[in-house]
Structure formats: structure tokens, C-alpha cells
Amino acid sequence: MNNKLLLPLLLFTIIGCSEGFNFEFSLGDSGSESINPGIDNAFASTYAPMNSEPILFKSANIYDGLGGEFRNYDLLLSEGKILEIGEAITAPGVMVINATDKWITPGIIDIHSHMGVYSAPGVSTSSDGNEATSPVTAEVWAEHSLWTQDPQYALALKGGVTAFHVLPGSANLFGGRGATFKNVSQNTVQAMKFPGAPHSLKMACGENPKRVYGNRRQAPSTRMGNMAGYRSAWIDAVEYTDGMNEKDSDRRPTRDLAMDTLMGVLNGEILIQNHCYRAEEMAMMIELSKEFNYKITTFHHAVEAYKIADLLADEGICAALWADWWGFKHEAYDMVQANVAIIDQARNGTGCAIVHSDDAVGIQHLNQEAAKAMAAGNRAGYEISKAHAMRWITSNPAKAAGILDQTGSIEVGKDADIVLWTGNPFSVYSRAETVLIDGAFAFDMNNPKIQPITDFDLGIIQPQTNRVQ
Amino acid sequence: MKRLSLSLFLLFTLNLLSETVLLKGGLVHLGNGDIAKTQDILISDNIIIGVGTNLIIDGNTRVIEVNGLPITPGLISPMSNLGIVEINALDVTRDDEPDLLSAGFSIFNAFNPHSTGIPWNRSNGVTSAISTPSASSFPIFGLGSHFVLDGSLEIKGSKDIAMFGRLGASYGSRAETLSILESLLDIGKMVNTLSIEEILEMNLADQLELQAQDIVALGKVVNDGMPFVLETNRAVDILQALSMKKRYGLNLVLVSVEEAPMVLGQLKESNTPVIIDPMDNIPNSFDELGSSLDLGKILDQAGVPIMFSTQRSHNYHLMRQGAGNAVAYGMSYETAIKGMSNTVAQTFRLNNRGSIEAGKLADVIVWDGDPLEPSSFPKIVMIEGQLQDLSSRSTKLTERYTNTENKPSSYKH
Numbered sequence A: 001m002n003n004k005l006l007l008p009l010l011l012f013t014i015i016g017c018s019e020g021f022n023f024e025f026s027l028g029d030s031g032s033e034s035i036n037p038g039i040d041n042a043f044a045s046t047y048a049p050m051n052s053e054p055i056l057f058k059s060a061n062i063y064d065g066l067g068g069e070f071r072n073y074d075l076l077l078s079e080g081k082i083l084e085i086g087e088a089i090t091a092p093g094v095m096v097i098n099a100t101d102k103w104i105t106p107g108i109i110d111i112h113s114h115m116g117v118y119s120a121p122g123v124s125t126s127s128d129g130n131e132a133t134s135p136v137t138a139e140v141w142a143e144h145s146l147w148t149q150d151p152q153y154a155l156a157l158k159g160g161v162t163a164f165h166v167l168p169g170s171a172n173l174f175g176g177r178g179a180t181f182k183n184v185s186q187n188t189v190q191a192m193k194f195p196g197a198p199h200s201l202k203m204a205c206g207e208n209p210k211r212v213y214g215n216r217r218q219a220p221s222t223r224m225g226n227m228a229g230y231r232s233a234w235i236d237a238v239e240y241t242d243g244m245n246e247k248d249s250d251r252r253p254t255r256d257l258a259m260d261t262l263m264g265v266l267n268g269e270i271l272i273q274n275h276c277y278r279a280e281e282m283a284m285m286i287e288l289s290k291e292f293n294y295k296i297t298t299f300h301h302a303v304e305a306y307k308i309a310d311l312l313a314d315e316g317i318c319a320a321l322w323a324d325w326w327g328f329k330h331e332a333y334d335m336v337q338a339n340v341a342i343i344d345q346a347r348n349g350t351g352c353a354i355v356h357s358d359d360a361v362g363i364q365h366l367n368q369e370a371a372k373a374m375a376a377g378n379r380a381g382y383e384i385s386k387a388h389a390m391r392w393i394t395s396n397p398a399k400a401a402g403i404l405d406q407t408g409s410i411e412v413g414k415d416a417d418i419v420l421w422t423g424n425p426f427s428v429y430s431r432a433e434t435v436l437i438d439g440a441f442a443f444d445m446n447n448p449k450i451q452p453i454t455d456f457d458l459g460i461i462q463p464q465t466n467r468v469q
Numbered sequence B: 001m002k003r004l005s006l007s008l009f010l011l012f013t014l015n016l017l018s019e020t021v022l023l024k025g026g027l028v029h030l031g032n033g034d035i036a037k038t039q040d041i042l043i044s045d046n047i048i049i050g051v052g053t054n055l056i057i058d059g060n061t062r063v064i065e066v067n068g069l070p071i072t073p074g075l076i077s078p079m080s081n082l083g084i085v086e087i088n089a090l091d092v093t094r095d096d097e098p099d100l101l102s103a104g105f106s107i108f109n110a111f112n113p114h115s116t117g118i119p120w121n122r123s124n125g126v127t128s129a130i131s132t133p134s135a136s137s138f139p140i141f142g143l144g145s146h147f148v149l150d151g152s153l154e155i156k157g158s159k160d161i162a163m164f165g166r167l168g169a170s171y172g173s174r175a176e177t178l179s180i181l182e183s184l185l186d187i188g189k190m191v192n193t194l195s196i197e198e199i200l201e202m203n204l205a206d207q208l209e210l211q212a213q214d215i216v217a218l219g220k221v222v223n224d225g226m227p228f229v230l231e232t233n234r235a236v237d238i239l240q241a242l243s244m245k246k247r248y249g250l251n252l253v254l255v256s257v258e259e260a261p262m263v264l265g266q267l268k269e270s271n272t273p274v275i276i277d278p279m280d281n282i283p284n285s286f287d288e289l290g291s292s293l294d295l296g297k298i299l300d301q302a303g304v305p306i307m308f309s310t311q312r313s314h315n316y317h318l319m320r321q322g323a324g325n326a327v328a329y330g331m332s333y334e335t336a337i338k339g340m341s342n343t344v345a346q347t348f349r350l351n352n353r354g355s356i357e358a359g360k361l362a363d364v365i366v367w368d369g370d371p372l373e374p375s376s377f378p379k380i381v382m383i384e385g386q387l388q389d390l391s392s393r394s395t396k397l398t399e400r401y402t403n404t405e406n407k408p409s410s411y412k413h
Helices: A037-041 A152-158 A207-214 A223-244 A257-266 A279-291 A305-315 A339-349 A362-379 A386-393 A395-401 B002-017 B117-123 B174-190 B196-200 B203-207 B212-223 B235-248 B260-270 B295-301 B316-328 B333-339 B342-347 B393-402
Strands: A055-063 A069-078 A081-086 A095-098 A103-106 A108-113 A161-166 A174-182 A200-204 A271-275 A296-300 A318-321 A353-355 A418-421 A432-437 A440-444 B020-028 B037-044 B047-052 B062-065 B070-073 B075-080 B126-131 B140-148 B157-166 B228-232 B252-256 B274-276 B306-308 B364-367 B378-383
Touching (some): A055 A386, A108 A296, A108 A318, A108 A386, A108 A395, A152 A161, A152 A362, A161 A395, A161 A432, A174 A257, A200 A257, A223 A279, A271 A395, A296 A305, A305 A318, A318 A339, A318 A395, A339 A386, A339 B393, A353 A395, A362 A386, A362 B316, A386 A395, B020 B364, B075 B316, B117 B393, B126 B157, B126 B316, B126 B378, B157 B212, B174 B203, B174 B212, B174 B235, B196 B212, B228 B235, B235 B252, B235 B260, B252 B260, B274 B295, B295 B306, B295 B316, B306 B316, B306 B333, B333 B342
Parallel strands (some): A055 A095, A108 A161, A200 A271, A318 A353, B020 B070, B075 B126, B157 B228, B228 B252, B252 B274, B274 B306
Antiparallel strands (some): A174 A200, A418 A432, B020 B037, B037 B047, B140 B157, B364 B378
């Protein structure tokens, strides 16, 4: 026997990510014409909703995801969209689901997932989330790693998750592009991609990049090294963008994948999702964004966001947070459970708080995580209602992913991404009974035929026995 | 035994400080599996002296009206790193990893009662915990100890109460792991007939790099019924562990057991308690393909004693959330409460705690709501009859950053 080797630390110390989101512009249809039209359409979504028929939920209790609560309301879905919300809706000939004493919410959205890039089982051959070969890898795209047969999607679906944003890991200063997906298993990545959703660029502060590269005796090995790395890349990106804007195509630079991504950020087409724990580092990243004139959409894992809650509210930056994770590394030491609530309530309630998972178990219970964060906020003296807290896992992450026009709330005309819960979703005892995506049944707890089983799950225990869900 | 004298010392000091307290009118979960009912709890010094509805009290008894709120025993984490790990990613703050020892590695003397995780977990209802060595490539990690989380430098606990290890895919072949485990148990058996020195001189002990402490500890597992806690998941590995239990007469406890439903009959028959994370339904490895949220229900219905681990470090109170999810998926409510208290005490022979009954140490929590709802929080935490401060570094930071005075935060204290 060799000496007793210590088990490596859990992957989570390196795979945390962050995403940022831009409030100001609607990214799907900003007026700016791309210099390279081909870039934007590469690997475009081919998602097509599953078949659906009109459905009328009767006598439901509804959180609309925007802060509204409606008791004993009806909800009519048709052609994949929300058609009507109201009292005593009639729709002859339509499938009726009695939702008395049950609750309906928008589909849950996770702004921070590594499903598909850190698939289960978590073996080396499925470790596809960190291109940890250089601190600047803005050229890689998370979707190019995605495994469509990851069994974790179906588990998240069972927890009410209808859309999720997949990010590269946080080993690098610039980890690469993230993308948003509808939680409908398909055999190609493009068929899962959320139509029209913007890309993000994952950036990471703090311990992870400096540890990964510092251990190799290369830059960055310090937080100041991190900053220098970002700034150098943005200087290149500004020059590249200016070059690409040259009228004379001969004077434009050779196309560069990493620079394409950074240029997309500078042009407002790609949203910054920034893994960043500490308060002063977030403030530093805001300064950086001003130096190079781009927008940070969201700080992710921001354990110390509560220390600069007003600054984040003033800058229109969301904070995507855990309810209570802490202690796994030094920059996650100053945890307060009221973090989400403090962000939410900053500047007279104009803050943008998100409860995120970064975790294949956590993504299944974001409703419970929001419940903990709400209760902690109320213990700290706030008065936050359940209807309000529902925003943290629906409309706010939709905003941060740039898909709020399509989903994230129960409003007429939006995608019918809906969860019917057996009881109040803030209770541990409530389960997602039915999950609809674009009006189609994606999950039904009472109907095994409407519970997805991936190719991975199929017959893997015994030929006759699928992996249980 | 050292522990006895320590306890006597504490009894004496607490007597000087304590009083008789009646917790009146709570919805009391005894922790023993009985359905909760509304009753009173009388506590004198550090001991529960009565549970019922017509307890006789005198004029000096302090009465705390509980007004129907739920009461449970103080929660006991069966597997934590409280007091021995401050920050996981900083090795210099970790005392859970040996360099030289293996089976006999004891973390007891490393326990830091001032670790920030202790007030945090205590304020969330965890009144004592078993802290364990971390997993290693060697199939046995060392010995866990039980600690009372009152933060006192007069450390209250039980030293080296269980041995922890694993069986399954991680390093090399599980066939070799099994062979090593059996060799180690064989060595433990030899402690009956050979001196430690004689065993140390054997080739086998040398090959396994065993120290005297390792051999002594293995002897306790094989000969004295010290709980032997093995993490294992694959159905066939569970059967191997049960076979080892039978052959060596082990006091076996299994951890994780995600494929236990496939070998339920054998597990039930073996009367082996288990520690599960009811929320872990991820097939994290090829050992865990059978993982499911139904695990708790299935084990409960078979009558297997169940305890709860948590997915990550530092928040051991989140076993409540795990237990709540287990109930949502079909485990009985009182099994869930018992799994966080009396089952742990029984399994690890912590005979004076874990349930609310006369004669037990008064580790008691009054909750502001259903203790299985993650949004509930303790209103009262009592450890050995003493009311505990519910503040922590986290609450101090919250106070500081919700203070709107216009001055630098470092002056807000």
C-alpha cells in the first residue's frame, strides 16, 4: 500500500460560476447589426415545443412570479402560450384540470447550472466544464460540451425546473460562453437551446483562477494578477472590436473566437455572468466594466453581496445566491442567510435577487432554498411575502438570462412554462405534480409515461430495470 | 474512565448555575418514534426529570410558556466535521486528515470548541455531533468522536466512539479493498491473543503500514462492538458488507446505501442502521445508479433504523431539510424526527441523550414552526439544561449590514 492519499476536495471548489445580466437592453432584438452575421447564427436553436392541446386549470392558487398572488383563479393555456388568467374562465371543449387547493407558479429557472457539462456520473470523461488550460478561454462555449443524456435534467424537471442556464466553470478568468436551455431532453444540443436566448460570458473572480494557475507557477497567482488578466483581454477586445468596425473589410482583423465573444459583450449582445464572492472584488469588477464600457448582468455565488447591496441595486446588477452555503473556502466564509433578502430589499426594494443552485441536488429544490432565504430575511426584520420571494427563482433569473420576454412569469402571451404544485411551493412537503413546457406535459408525477428517462437511465440496472427517477 | 470524571466535574459546575425549568404546553416530539402530543417538560439542573401534563412544580420553578410550538430533542449529527474543519479549501484549518495513522486516527484532541461552525449549527438546533476523519484512499479513515456543541473549552464528549471507512469504487479495485478490510479485521481479532508488539512485527501489519494505535482501534471494532461505519452504495457491496458483519460479528452501520432497496430483505434481516442523505438522488458514480428520493420511504417501511447526513459540510442542521424531503416522499414523520436524535444516540451508544424522557440530559429545542420545514428556526436551544445564545458570526454580520447608520461598517458594533 502506498501512503494514504487524501481524497481530493469536492469539485465544487472549482466549478462555481457566475453569470451577469443586463437590464438595460433587450438582447434578442437589439438594433445593432452584426459585422459577421455568421457568428450569431452558428449553432442556433432548433428547439420545437412538444405537442400540446389547450388546458384550463380551474380554481388554482397562483404566484405569478412577479410578486402577485391570486387565489382561486383559472389559467388557460393554448398553443404553448398563456392565453388567459382570471376568475371563472370558460373554454368549452378544453381539457380541464381541477387545481383546487393546489398552487401554480411559473416554471422554475436556474441561472447557474452545470448540467450536461458536469454530467452524472461525475467521472473524468464527463468533466467538460472547465477548459482549465489557459486563464482566458473566452473562445469556448459550454454548449459544445453538453451531453444530451445527462440524467440530471429529468431530476431537475421533477423539481419544477423548466429552463436553465449552463455555464462553464470558474477555473478561468474568462471561462467561455454559457447558454440557456429548455428542460426538454432531445438528442441534439441545438434542439434543447432556448430560442432567442442570448449567450453569456462566464467570468470568475478570486480564489479559483489564482489557485488553478498559481499552482502551475503562471499568471494569475494573485487577485491583482486576476485583474491584470481581465484588463489585458479587454484591451485586446476593444482593439478587435474597433478593427471589426472598419468599413474597409481588408482592414479588419482575422477572426478570433475569443475576441468574438468579448466583442459580443462590448456590443451588448452577450451577458456577463460573473462568479465573484467578495464585496471589494465585485466593486472592482464594476470599475472594470466601466473602464471598458460593458455591463455586468449578475454576480454569482456572491456570498458577500449583502455588504454592497446598495451598490448592486444602483448599478442594476443581479446577485445570484445560495440560501446558506458557506465555509468550503475562505471567500465563502462571511455567509449570512439574509443575503438574498438584503439584496432584494436594497434601495427600497429595487434590488435583483436570485436563488441559484450550481448543484444537481439544489436545482431540484430551489423552492425550498427560496423558502429558507425568505424566512431568514423576515427574521432579520423584513416583510417579504411568498409571492414576492417567488421572483427569486422565476422572473429574476429569467431577466438575468435575457429571456424574461418569453418566460419567467405568468402573464398573457408568455410561454406556457408552468408548474402545478401539490401544495404551497414554499413547503418542503409540496412536490411538482405537473410540469408544462410550452404548454406540453413534460412531467406528471402520477403518470410514468410523462416522466423522461434518458438513454443513460434506460435498462442500466437490469435490462428490464431503468434507473429510477 | 476519563470521561466519567469529566462528567462529574461538569455536573458539579452546572449545579451551581442551574435552576428548575418547566417548558409548558409544547407539541413534544419525544424522539423515540412516538406521535407528538401536547405536554410539559420539567428540567432540573441538566436533566429532564419529567414529561407529562400534570407535573408537580414548586414556586422556584421557572415556567416558559411554549404555546403549542413543536419541541424536539436536540439534533445530533451522526457525521460532521464540526470543530475539526474551519474552511475546507484551507488545509491549515483542517484537522481531519492523518499523515501517519489510519484506523486508529483519532480527531478527538483536535476539536476546537471555538470553531465558527459550532454556534452556527447550535443556533440551528444541532446540540451535539459526531465529528469524523475525512475520507482517504485507505479504506478505513479513522475514529469519530462525539462532541457537545456548547462551545465550552471544557470539552464534553465521548472519545473515539466509532470507526469510519468505505467500500466501493474510488481507488483501485473494490476486490482489493475488501481484502484489505478483511485483513484489518483479522488483525483486530488477533488483539485477543497477541500483544500489540507481536502484531506490529507481523508482515501483514508492516504491509498495511499499521501503527500501534491502528491495531488497538481495530481490536475495539472486532472485539468490543465499537460501531464500524462503512460508506457503500452498490447493491452487491452492501451484501459484502453484511457478510463481513456476520463473519466478524461487527456492530455495522452503513452510510449512503443508495442501492439498498435492491437488497432490502438482507439489510432488514441484518438489523443494520443506516445514515442516508435523502436528497441525494444523483447517480454521482457508477456505484449509485439506483439512487432515488424514495430511499427513505423504502428503508422506513422495512423498519431499517435511519439517520441523516447532509450533502455538504458546515450546515449539519440541513439534515432537517433532508428529513423533510424524505417525509415528502413517504417516510413517516416520527421516523424522521427520531433519525435526527434517538436513532443516532442508540446507534452510537450515547445513552444519556437523544430523546425527551426523564433521566436524559436536557438537550431540547423549541421550534418556531414545523421542525422539518427548512424555513423553521429554533426559538429555544437548550444543551444539558442550559439555555443557549442563538447568535453566531452570521447573525452578527447580519446585524452589522442591516444597520443603516451612516458610518463605516467596521464601526457598527
